[in-house]
Amino acid sequence: MANTKNSNKKPKFSPYWIYAIILAVFFGIQIFSGGFGGQNGNETTPADFFSFLKDGDVKNVEIVNNREARVYLTTEASQKEIHKKTRPGGMFPSVGPVPNYRFEFGDLKLFQEEINKINQENNLNVPIAFKTESNAWGEFLISLLPFILIIGVWIFIMRRMSAGGSGGAGGQIFNIGKSKAKLFDEKTDTKTSFKDVAGLEGAKEEVQEIVDFLKFPEKYTSLGGKIPKGALLVGPPGTGKTLLAKAVAGEAKVPFFSLSGSDFVEMFVGVGASRVRDLFKQAKEKSPSIIFIDEIDAIGRARGKANFSGSNDERENTLNQLLTEMDGFGTNTNVIVLAATNRADVLDGALMRAGRFDRQIYVDLPDVRERKEIFEVHLRPLKKDDSLDIEFLAKQTPGFSGADIANVCNEAALIAARKGKKSVNKQDFLDAVDRIVGGLEKKNKIITPEEKRAVAFHEAGHATISWMLEHAAPLVKVTIVPRGRSLGAAWYLPEERLIVRPEQMLDEMCAALGGRAAEKVIFDKISTGALSDLEKVTKQARAMVTIYGLSDQVGNLTYYDSSGQSEYGFTKPYSEQTAELIDKEISAIIEEQYQRAIKILEANKDKLTQLAEVLLEKEVIFKDNLEKIFGKRKFEKAETLQIDSESPALSAADEEE
Template sequence: MIDKKLKNRSNFFWIYAVIFAVFLIIFFFRSSFSNPKKIDQDTFFEILSKKKIEKIIVKHKELVQVYLKKEFLNENENINNYDKKKFIGQQNPLQYEFEIGDLQFFQRKFEEYKKKYKLNTVIDFKNQQEYTITKFFFDYGIFFVLLILFWIFLFKRISAAGSGPGGQIFNIGKSKAKLFDENDDVKITFKDVAGLEGAKEEVQEIVEFLKSPQRYTKLGGKIPKGALLIGPPGTGKTLLAKAVAGEAKVPFFSLSGSDFVEMFVGVGASRVRDLFEKAKEKSPCIIFIDEIDAIGRARGKSSIAGSNDERENTLNQLLTEMDGFGTNINVIVLAATNRSDILDKALLRPGRFDRTILVDPPELNERIEIFKVHLKKLVLSKNVNIGFLARQTPGFSGADIANVCNESALIAARKSRKKIKNQDFLDAIDRIIGGLEKKNKIIKPNEKKRIAYHEAGHAVISWLLEHASPLVKVTIIPRGRSLGSAWYLPEERQITTPEQMKDEICALLAGRSAEEIIFKSVSTGALNDLERVTKQAQSMVVIFGLNDRIGNISYYDSTGQDDFNFSKPYSEKTAQIIDEEISKIISEQYNRSKKILKNNEEKLVLLANRLLEKEVLFREDLKKIFGERPFSDEIDDMLKKTADNIT
């Protein structure tokens, strides 16, 4: 309906524009009719001697206007057919004009010509103003009236469009928040939010505040003014906020922190005021500000003076509005960010955001619940194992899991299947983590052989070490930027011991160790492995205090202020010790991996040859070569139950 009205307004606008243009053309065209031809005095007296002039008018003693007789109009080249028709039966039109220097001399000469040629030409003098107000209005009034009406219409159109799409000139200070209420089709409750059990428990209390505030206020308690959702991208912060509004059944204002930002001074603060005014009218309600770090960044940390004044003004207005709420207003502000470390401290104090709710990536049981939600709409085969898929996706957020489910459906459809199989989910996980499979990539035989031994080295060490992640499959098919890869089923730990970290470093270095054992040289293929190894060893020494020489010291800054400190928090002597200990850890694990591979060189060669033959090997293939894994645990037991799904 709004689009139709805007369309009609646009049509009327063009009609008025065309009419205005037509009158403008007529005005200038009409003005051109009365433009006389310029001549000199000699030409005038020549025409005068031929008895063609009806009269002349001398204006202001210097300009002479010449009017011809009707019978001589055809001879005048300045008159077209339109002029002739127009002036039939009317006063003769102005034809010529010229300027004179001495009026007395001109007048004497004119009288001489009249006597000499017996002329009846009339001379008239006009020294007063040519146009009176009345005459000017009749000549040009219509044009100016149309011009004024046109601008009034244009002004009203811009004002009307200011409240709709595309017109923001007169409502630039208005809030851009989108309102969800009981009339909206978006209905989300806690049933639609899988996992996030801890976060749901905390926000459930906010729902109770909005549903029955008297339950808390009668005991003297105050309703919290705000809650801040903190977590990585895709973990469900926005979804959780919408579920709060759905459960409480109250109006829900949703907008982003960047919606307050504008190039004009004072607009951000004006939008904050307008937002809170609307919220008070809809009370009880919820205001949800997504990505609040866009305006909530800590003040006074910009290197350029005055570069963030407008953002700080917006933040100051937000702080004022939140602090100005009364206890009986029943408006709660929810905000979400994944960069809580850079937020202003005044924003996080009690009385503004009273609650800080952590929305972490889902754990194993929570991922199972999230998979169940997204699998409801999919056509699945019987061999799909949700528990195995949940273990295959450690660190995945809810958005990542939704992407896996969608990608698996696309892969199954690409293969013309009627149902989605377990392998389709595994392919989808590989696609998301590793990238697109590149089967047509040209690789030289000697390079392919080196890649096979590199990946086989990873597989052997991960199989033989106790704390290494269990292998799921290994492949030498290029995918994304990698030429080969080994897929593991990592154990989800809450704490990690030095032995576990060293086993992981050893498994990462096994690829380069296998290359050195077989080819007596190494290649650049271990770049990603070395990067991860260096970070792992560095964290053991510098962050977690797991080194004997450094001791129980951590140089980690959890406040996030280390970016502004350009000096190292330790001396040069300590820095040298850190470098030595990092190199020592890596060297020890590299020699350890070489020793293990040399003791199992025959099995390494057999595994690499089978990998060259099949390109993809699964856990069952390693069992045929190495036997059962010597370190069985609950993960291994789970894999035994679902091995048929993998193959």
């Protein structure tokens, strides 16, 4: 029986015979072109030939194709000791006379003249014969070589296709329908663990429970619990969603499949759905297992929205297959799906329902305590100064994500290395935040004295208003050194508020308009320098009216759609009369704060001028400079961070375009 089975087996394919044929062709070319065996004589040089000619050793010379000379020696000369080693021989017997030497020369006319000259000087008569040769066999074999290569590649492709056909979805050419997921298992060296994930305590607890369930399922199943089928990590970019997934891969002692949502997308129809099937097939074979899909919004967008051309049919088919695999007939509960996105509002409702993604884990921007933990993680590989205060750094980076903090640490190390320091100190980190938030300093930028004076008063206006108002963010640093696209910038250290009141928003708008108000008060002219300020206050005023319902005229209404799938389409969700009312209300709010800023600056015009002159002199001023001119801030809170001029705190910059 065993012999029968063996006799039915197909002989194993070996591609080496293709290479053997190609080598045989090259071998044949060499043989038929005279490349083996010395059948066309031994190599020499024109100088040696002329020496042999003068000695009378040459019987005749044959010139082939006007570029090669073949030398035949006399019978007496061939017996000389110097020529004995040049007797022709080879692998194959020769037909006809065989030259003793051969060589290539340059210009034919000069070569002939030199031979005639030696003949005359030495009273010789060595004849010269001309011959034209064509290697028919060599040319024939060379012409066959491209066809042999094409046939070899075709056979190789066909063998690959037939080999892939036994793998189900891999039967398509080059296995295009197979999943591109990268497999991590207990044997894979995955070094990331939950210890490397700073902050994110709530999110870590959620995903850690999934890992714990896979390790100790009886702990939960004994009480009748079921493992969640999926968990969706949602949050702004850079907050650590993918890092959490890497930690799961490092902690879980089960197979972990990782891929991106775009890995399913292909130009060929049906490939995405095929890859989904193959992915879940592999995961079920290795269950219990975890599948992680990064940027799932690439395939998980809501179906049927703005489908004018039918171009998203392939993506919808991929999504349909994913929905079926996650919760449909024949699904396996031992496969858990983790996914990450920063655009949960565009995902399909069927994908978000319980039974597919049972949990939505929101990964938010870190607070000051979590930023301190993140700094501790990213400072480990750095050679930092012993006096570095990590809590100070955490307070100087409000609104920074984990990725931003990693960038700050790396930039600080680069700045310290650029300055030739042995360690990274606090000033390097502050310079790094400066660089990231405001851009690179451009001290050599050409700016006229008049423009520089206008920028100085503009920035001094921001500083004055923010110092005078209770709810404006405390000023930290003002500079008129150009950075990035801005001619000047003001840094603030805003409070980390969970709720914002109208008076706080209005004070911030007034401070933002302080630059343009200062230009009006001092020069009685305004400029284009307030572009970013106007953009900022316009967005704030529109949000007050249309989103937060903080307008007396419009009332307690909001036109914000948190799902991102407004039923109104391209039409506005309010009438034309309401649109006019909204426009008037936004304009009134901005104009009111602008006039308020002008009144404050007119009342403090002498201090504004004094501050601008200091700024023109030093180019960079800090909090203590404002205290000398304005006195201590009336609204200073006890918990507000105190900053001196040697170590300024840096946060978000207010840029002047």
